[in-house]
Amino acid sequence: MKILVLNCGSSSIKYKLFEMKSKEVVAQGGIEKIGMKGSFLKLTLPDGQKVMLEGEILEHSAGIEYILGVLLSEKYGCIKSLDEIKAVGHRVVHGGETFNSSVLITEEVIDMLIECIELAPLHNPPNLKGIYAIQELMPNTPQVSVFDTAFHQTMPDYAYMYGLPYSLYEKYGIRRYGFHGTSHRFVSKRACEFLDIPYKEQRIITAHIGNGGSITAIKNGESVDTSMGMTPVEGLIMGTRSGDIDPGVISYIMEKENMGTKGISTLLNKFSGMLGITGVSSDMREIETAINNGDERAILGMSTYCYRIKKYIGSYAAALGGVDLLVFTGGVGENQAIMRKAACEGLEFMGIELDEELNNAGQGREMVISKPSSKAKVVIVPTDEELTIARDTVAILNQVK
DSSP states (O other): OEEEEEEEOSSOEEEEEEETTTTEEEEEEEEEOTTSTTOEEEEEOTTSOEEEEEOOOOSHHHHHHHHHHHHHOTTTOOOSOGGGEEEEEEEESOOTTTOSSOEEOOHHHHHHHHHGGGGSTTTHHHHHHHHHHHHHHSTTSOEEEEESSGGGGGSOHHHHOOSSOHHHHHHHOOSOOOSOHHHHHHHHHHHHHHHTOOGGGOEEEEEEESSSEEEEEEETTEEEEESOOSSTTSSSOOSSOOOSOOHHHHHHHHHHTTOOHHHHHHHHHHSOHHHHHHSSOSOHHHHHHHHHTTOHHHHHHHHHHHHHHHHHHHHHHHHHTSOSEEEEEHHHHHHOHHHHHHHHTTOGGGTBOBOHHHHHHOSSSOEEOBOTTOSBEEEEOOOOHHHHHHHHHHHHHHHHO
């Protein structure tokens, strides 16, 4: 059974085609710069070779049609008919309070997704464009929506409410929702499989650290708290996002810089975080190079970044009543040893003891990086959100048969 997974952004579409019997990725790639000059499709062939196909791709429907054409093509294709694709799974960023699990897409579900647009005005509209495109191009193919927010719908109300007038929650749904849920769910389960321990009996902290980053507290298989809030700006210091900030600072900047709501949103989302502090880059590899060259702002940025991660790990250990398992994932979490070392330093009192040699060897592969004496296991688990979406899609298909 072949399942196509789509992740539609505002100007991009990422795709993976899975053969679910073997869990093999038979095709993958992405389109960039939709609606702009120089748009292109970049795909990875089974031998690892990358191919770039340039073309004028004005909107998402044309982009998905282009992807399907490539999948069918003699030169780069892997299927003879679109009928081989049994379903399409979509990453949808925000499901609000409506969705606490993945769902089969119906007209009623689409109406509910439209209602969620005001909670994620930048993310949900392109997700919907992908759904509409498949309806048009493959009208008889079932589609499934897998939500970034769904895993966190088990958070208790005292964890998700803000200290704001309750009427704003009732009117506008202003509360903490959390994101990266598909990743946190995958790596927490996979870590327990890998260690051969019962998932629903653990106190787990998962750290998804990439250009965007979030940390989640998981107790007995359920998310009980997470660092991102109503939007993905809250929580950790990220590549270009500020993370937690005193709300008073926002009005102060707006006044001093004569800035409107769009301007302050752009500042907090695109020009803050590690880019803002260091002035070097949002890419942690470039920042690490700057640190090695003695750049003081890069050193400050890294210290601030890791301190925030450590604070969240400590606070979630308090929320869980201890920790049995700490999982690092995401591009930075899987690959940057200095971040993991700094984030775990001084947490021995919580039972976290990192093995420096193993930590330095840990590079994008599943492994334990804590000492044998560590009461809490520390592990690296590469995330696979697309495989989780594909698995959810198969599970939903089996339910409706």
